[in-house]
Amino acid sequence: MLAGKRILLIIGGGIAAYKALETIRRLRERGAAVTPVLTPAAAEFVTPLSVGALAGEKVYTDLFDLTDEAEMGHIQLSRVADLVLVVPATADLMAKMAQGLAGDLASTLLLATDTPVMIAPAMNVRMWEHPATQRNLALLKGDGVAVIGPGEGDMACGEFGPGRLAEPLEIVVAVEAALSDGPLKGRRVLVTSGPTHEPIDPVRYIANRSSGAQGTAIAEALRDLGAEVVFVTGPAEVARPEGVEVIEVESALEMRAAVLGALPVDAGVFAAAVADWRVESASGSKIKKQAGRLPSLSFTENPDILAEVSGLAEDRPGLVVGFAAETDDVVAHATAKRARKGCDWIVANDVSPATGIMGGSENAVVLISDDGAEDWPRMGKREVARRLAARIAEALGAG
Numbered sequence: 001m002l003a004g005k006r007i008l009l010i011i012g013g014g015i016a017a018y019k020a021l022e023t024i025r026r027l028r029e030r031g032a033a034v035t036p037v038l039t040p041a042a043a044e045f046v047t048p049l050s051v052g053a054l055a056g057e058k059v060y061t062d063l064f065d066l067t068d069e070a071e072m073g074h075i076q077l078s079r080v081a082d083l084v085l086v087v088p089a090t091a092d093l094m095a096k097m098a099q100g101l102a103g104d105l106a107s108t109l110l111l112a113t114d115t116p117v118m119i120a121p122a123m124n125v126r127m128w129e130h131p132a133t134q135r136n137l138a139l140l141k142g143d144g145v146a147v148i149g150p151g152e153g154d155m156a157c158g159e160f161g162p163g164r165l166a167e168p169l170e171i172v173v174a175v176e177a178a179l180s181d182g183p184l185k186g187r188r189v190l191v192t193s194g195p196t197h198e199p200i201d202p203v204r205y206i207a208n209r210s211s212g213a214q215g216t217a218i219a220e221a222l223r224d225l226g227a228e229v230v231f232v233t234g235p236a237e238v239a240r241p242e243g244v245e246v247i248e249v250e251s252a253l254e255m256r257a258a259v260l261g262a263l264p265v266d267a268g269v270f271a272a273a274v275a276d277w278r279v280e281s282a283s284g285s286k287i288k289k290q291a292g293r294l295p296s297l298s299f300t301e302n303p304d305i306l307a308e309v310s311g312l313a314e315d316r317p318g319l320v321v322g323f324a325a326e327t328d329d330v331v332a333h334a335t336a337k338r339a340r341k342g343c344d345w346i347v348a349n350d351v352s353p354a355t356g357i358m359g360g361s362e363n364a365v366v367l368i369s370d371d372g373a374e375d376w377p378r379m380g381k382r383e384v385a386r387r388l389a390a391r392i393a394e395a396l397g398a399g
């Protein structure tokens with residue numbers, strides 16, 4: 001995907017600098033050439049030797065290195081790349097970029113370059129939230145700098161919140177998206193989202209607490225990687241994603257019809273909280289209150305859309321991803337659910353009330369596949385979505 005592309009990788013001086021090493025490996029795996037530049041602070045966290053070994057290229061560190069200048073001047077160095085990538089972008093480096101300072105090699109290159117710039121910020125949560133950093137971020141975005149992350153979650157400094165470096169796979173997939181039409185260009189992906197409403201009568205229904213936030217974020221993340229997204233949503237609270245095909249449904253039966261009608265697709269992500277049951281015979285007219293008589297409802301089972309799509313002989317998507325909302329024994333229940341439903345992956349999360357996940361902005365998931373159960377740290381739903389989208393791109397052979 002990145003064959004023939006050259007990335008100028010500027011490594012900032014933060015604890016997350018070690019992840020730049022994996023980023024280099026993944027960029028090279030995809031055929032990119034990487035020219036690494038270390039800030040003096042970065043060289044305290046990772047050695048130029050390991051960076052150079054992984055990149056297979058000369059590492060640049062010093063603005064005033066006469067040997068370097070004789071080989072390739074810093075202005076030229078800043079221009080040879082298709083993209084300048086900063087991993088991690090520290091608060092200091094962001095401030096220098098925003099102000100146009102050029103006191104060292106990294107900041108000089110960033111000021112001198114005329115190629116697109118992408119930064120992956122990483123820093124302590126207070127530093128990230130500081131008005132100065134947010135001001136700098138806004139300035140950089142205004143200057144056309146692409147920003148990937150940061151993620152939200154437990155941090156090396158022991159605090160929790162936004163500021164964690166995006167995963168190397170996410171960074172690399174974002175690079176691909178920036179340098180091409182996106183790794184999922186030409187792929188059609190279906191996402192179900194939100195709750196379903198199961199009618200009792202024309203004015204009453206049975207529903208659940210799903211906000212649709214996770215499904216919406218997944219649709220957006222897949223769109224950002226270039227996929228053509230069909231988004232089948234129940235009556236969700238959150239705003240509909242832009243730039244995708246939205247199909248609005250109410251009930252599980254309507255969702256099933258919309259999903260089957262959207263096939264074939266390359267991948268299906270079933271994030272909707274579909275009601276397991278519906279009222280057996282919903283009344284066509286409003287049920288009136290009658291003194292002394294309580295209504296009783298009888299239920300019938302809804303079709304399991306995920307299981308049905310997973311079991312299709314023709315038109316089965318190449319990758320089927322289900323979700324499992326559990327309140328206890330998350331991995332055991334979700335593993336059994338994956339086998340029962342026949343999907344390829346299950347994204348399992350703990351929705352017990354104490355977690356605040358259902359309807360909240362964060363998620364802590366376990367990805368269950370043939371490779372076993374992979375615990376993801378607690379993070380924002382958008383980051384879960386970005387990571388999942390990157391994995392989907394990789395699984396479809398596009399990432």
Ligand code: CTP
Nearest residue numbers: 270271272274302303304305306322323324325
């Ligand atoms: N799902 C679906 N159609 C249904 C029910 C669920 O497509 N009628 C999908 C959901 O979108 C999700 C997965 O199946 O991807 C798991 O749903 P969940 O409600 O957690 O599991 P259930 O099968 O309902 O099992 P249980 O209620 O026992 O937890």
